[in-house]
Amino acid sequence: CSRTYLIELRFLLKGAEPSNEYSPRFYESVSELLADTEFIKWANNHRNIYFGASPRSIHSGTKESIKTVNSLWIDVDLEDNPGASKADLYQAILNSKHKPNIIVDSGHGYQAYWLLNKPYSIKSEQDIKIIEELNKKLGSSTGMVSDYTQDVSRILRLPGTINIKSEPFVDCTVNYFESGNRHDIDILKAEYITSSIEFNAPKANLPMCT
Numbered sequence: 001c002s003r004t005y006l007i008e009l010r011f012l013l014k015g016a017e018p019s020n021e022y023s024p025r026f027y028e029s030v031s032e033l034l035a036d037t038e039f040i041k042w043a044n045n046h047r048n049i050y051f052g053a054s055p056r057s058i059h060s061g062t063k064e065s066i067k068t069v070n071s072l073w074i075d076v077d078l079e080d081n082p083g084a085s086k087a088d089l090y091q092a093i094l095n096s097k098h099k100p101n102i103i104v105d106s107g108h109g110y111q112a113y114w115l116l117n118k119p120y121s122i123k124s125e126q127d128i129k130i131i132e133e134l135n136k137k138l139g140s141s142t143g144m145v146s147d148y149t150q151d152v153s154r155i156l157r158l159p160g161t162i163n164i165k166s167e168p169f170v171d172c173t174v175n176y177f178e179s180g181n182r183h184d185i186d187i188l189k190a191e192y193i194t195s196s197i198e199f200n201a202p203k204a205n206l207p208m209c210t
Contacts, residue, residue: 005055050155077109107163107170137192
């Protein structure tokens, strides 16, 4: 059966303080999101804007809403890597064994994305653990300390917006983009998901359509 996946935007004043949060907005397409440009432009001057790194299957930002994953990601910040410069972070990510497709300057560090050559279906708790473990391993592969952002329902900064977490405010911009050389998750799993990693016994498959 077919499913409509949703793009989630979330609007936060400081970090992820829910008391300062507007209700998340969900969009069925990029064109629908672009139709909301006026509100997003307004919010950009008042809130930090984040998007769901994985598409949502329902109007929710929980793990239960994740039924497919199109990319893997990491978040590397200066505050977690004392002594390193932003240039050091950038080069470490760019020169990692598996080169990312997108590197975003989040203002105080970088967020990187590895686009998959095909969607990875989430059918069980074990599938979630695999994605989260791959995110952790890709972060470790840079040689830098990556932030705790491997969870499958993670929100990350929306490129083209302003980071107003602390002054001085800074732009969140795409510094590197290469969409052609996408990654095979089976190759990454063979390299990073070893027999030494113990997963809980898979639970009953989550329903693929509701």
